[in-house]
Amino acid sequence: MHFVDTEHQTNFQKLVQKFNLAKSSPDYQAMCYIAAHPEIFKCFKLEIQQESPFDWYYKYLDDPETFQKRCDQGKTIGSIYSLNEPMVALIDLALSLWTWRRFDLSHAIDVWDEELYEVAVQAIQLRRKSSKVQYSDQQEQLRLI
Numbered sequence: 001m002h003f004v005d006t007e008h009q010t011n012f013q014k015l016v017q018k019f020n021l022a023k024s025s026p027d028y029q030a031m032c033y034i035a036a037h038p039e040i041f042k043c044f045k046l047e048i049q050q051e052s053p054f055d056w057y058y059k060y061l062d063d064p065e066t067f068q069k070r071c072d073q074g075k076t077i078g079s080i081y082s083l084n085e086p087m088v089a090l091i092d093l094a095l096s097l098w099t100w101r102r103f104d105l106s107h108a109i110d111v112w113d114e115e116l117y118e119v120a121v122q123a124i125q126l127r128r129k130s131s132k133v134q135y136s137d138q139q140e141q142l143r144l145i
Contacts, residue, residue: 011036034094044078
C-alpha cells in the first residue's frame with residue numbers, strides 16, 4: 001500500500017482505529033486513507049470528528065463564505081488555511097469515493113503532482129476492494145502484506 005511517508009501511514013492507522021467502519025467498508029477506507037495525508041490530517045482534530053474525518057470540511061461546504069471567520073472564532077472543528085487547490089481536489093475525490101459526491105477528475109489530474117496522483121490511484125484501488133491491507137483484531141494494528 002502506498003503512503004507518502006510514515007506520518008501518512010501513522011495517521012491512517014489512527015483514523016482506522018477511530019472509525020472502525022474503515023476496516024470493513026472500502027469507501028470508508030478510501031476516505032480515511034485520503035484524510036490521513038499529512039497536509040489534510042493537520043486541518044482537523046481527530047478527537048472532535050464524529051461521523052467521518054471530513055466533518056469539518058462539510059461545515060465548510062455548508063457556508064464557505066463565513067467558514068474562516070467561524071474558524072478564527074473557534075466555532076468550527078477544522079481549518080482550511082493550509083489547503084491548496086491540489087489538496088482540495090484530493091478531498092473532493094475522498095468525498096466522491098465515500099458519498100458519490102460529484103467530482104471533476106479532469107481538473108484534479110491537471111492540478112495533482114505525481115505524488116498526489118499516486119495517492120488518488122491508491123484511494124481508488126482501496127475503494128475497488130483491491131487493497132492488500134489486513135487488520136489484526138487483537139492488536140488493532142495495520143499490517144501490510
